[in-house]
Amino acid sequence: MKVSRIALVGGLAVSSLALLSGTASAHVSVQPQGEAAKGGYATVDFKVPNERDNASTVKVEVSLPADHPLASVSTQPVPGWKAEVTKAKLAKPLEVHGKQITEAATKITWTAAGSKIAPGQFQQFTVSMGQLPEDADKLVFKALQTYDNNEVVRWIEEPKDGAPEPQTPAPVLKLSAASDDHHGGASAAAGTKADDKADAKGHDEKKTAAETSGSDTTARVLGVVGILVGAAGVAFGVLAGRRRQA
CATH class of the missing domain: 1.20.5 (Single alpha-helices involved in coiled-coils or other helix-helix interfaces)
Structure with a gap:
């Protein structure tokens, strides 16, 4: 009888641990395809997993960092999804390759148009962006994930160095040191x-x-x-x- 109880408790503990670890790791993230160097241009993938068993993701919104405006942002077509890049005027124009840039992208929105991210699935959205800042070690992209049951998950908590990972962390793109090759x-x-x-x-x-x-x-x-x-x-x-x- 004691052995059965121990086995039952152990099984519940393992199941709970697996559930918690799965929940913690399955979040919206961003990873570069290759290198994301300071002062250069990069192609990145926003990975969006579905965390619900009874709903599908139908909309993803990614806010671009306002403290480090990106003059050039373009999206790769994804079958079954419509992408829209929102731009806004800059308070202070940027100078890129000798040209004055007066507006920059502020948000990218992907809306389902015949496709969804179903339970147990994930989708990657590819973006080309630049010029990356030279005076920052990372870029934070706050994201909103909308399900077809109208639930919205806000991935907006910025991870802190040395602190536990937030429950809903914002995607963070780490920037590598600029090499001579980029210049x-x-x-x-x-x-x-x-x-x-x-x-x-x-x-x-x-x-x-x-x-x-x-x-x-x-x-x-x-x-x-x-x-x-x-x-x-x-x-x-x-x-x-x-x-x-x-």
Whole structure:
């Protein structure tokens, strides 16, 4: 009897732990496709799982950071979904590639148009964005997830370093340190190294060709000398034979 009770309690504990961990990990998140470097452009995926057993997700709204406006935002088409990018005037214009940008995207809304995120499923929404800020280590995107039963889940709590994860955390995109490649420095250096390597290779090829040519010339000279020496030997032999006969 005690063994049965222990087994029952243990089973309930494991089930509860699995349920809680599943709930905590299944939230709206954002991940870069490759690298999201400061000062560059990136393609990211917003992953939206369905957390309900009796409802489907029909709308997703992602707010873009107002403290770091993004001048360029474009969405990748998703079958069965309609995407809309909302823009607003900037209080302070941005300068991007020498141009003044007076407005920036503030929100992206995906609305179901023949498709839904059903229970047990998830959907990824791909976005290209930039120019990423150079003075920030991360970008926070607050999101709203709407179900077809009119329930709205607000993924807006910003995670804090060293603190437990919030119940409904906002998606956070971590930015990596900018490399010279994003500003053309590394590419130019690589090009210079490639040119130096090509020059060295050309020099080596010329040197090899010169050495080969010199070797060929020496061989020809030695060949001619050998022929002359041989001819002289033959002539000497003939003369010596005639003298003996005389």
